[in-house]
Amino acid sequence: MYSNRYTLAYATGVTVTVAVVLALASSSLRGLQAANARRAQQIAILQTVMDDVNPETLEADYAAYVDERVLDYAGLEVDGVAPVDVDVRAEFRKAPEERLFPVFVYERDGGARFIVPIEGNGLWGGINAFLALDADLDTIAGIVFDHETETPGLGAEIATAEFQDRFRGKRLFADGGEFASVEVLKGSGNDVAGDPHRVDGLTGATMTTRGVTDMFRDELSLYNNVFEGMDP
Secondary structure (H helix, E strand, O other), X not given: OOOHXXXXXXXXXXXXXXXXXXXXXXXXXXXXXXXXXXXXXXXXXXXXXXXXXXXXXXXXXXXXXXXXXEEOOOOOEOOOOOHHHOOHHHHHOOOHHHOOEEEEEEEEOXXXXXXXXXXXXXXXXXXXXXXXXXXXXXXXXXXXXXXXXXXXXXXHHXXXXXXXXHHOOOEOEOOOOOEOOOEEOOOOOOOOOOOOOEEOOOOOOHHHHHHHHHHHHHHHXXXXXXXXXXXX
16 A cells, blocks of 8 residues: 555645646747737727728738827826736726826828727626727727626627617717717617717616716716827
8 A cells, every 4th residue: 555655745746747737838828818819909999990800911900000009197108118018907997197098099091090998897897898089089980899797688789780880970079079978878779869979778788888888988088188188
């Protein structure tokens, strides 16, 4: 029979071996995971302004049309920091004056659009979006939503193209120039024709759509301050 010392040594050896293998696997996959996350981000950014994003030309299109910036709350460019280095969810929890604000400028055919990441809270977890604004920094050109754990068929519908298309052409500012944001109405079937500040909602997703409304109001009011100080 094996002694207790042998059994303990054997178990320790197996544990150490498994730990080393897992650590090596995790390390080797980390670069791939980062690359996949970066690729998903690029796709979402381009989808806010392009009807058809070609995966085969993604990197070339992104490099050709998108200029990346990181700004502070006063709209000044932050040296030595790239948007990929900014944890937007972590910045969301900071005071506005302490935050970093990624801005992606899409320039093509002589026109520019400004794309920003925004964060909020849904029913079960975080919700986020990339929002594109026309050069007037008022009119919404497009938006791509994502979420952590919203309910399939209900709150998770914010990530569908049909819901996202409802935001196109909506405006952040009233005619007098004051910030008015965009409100997602409760339920679906609301008459929002001709209203530049209201979007038809989703049935059974009140808390999620309220989170979208809050996200627009809170996050875009901060970006408005950033844009006012930004160098074009």
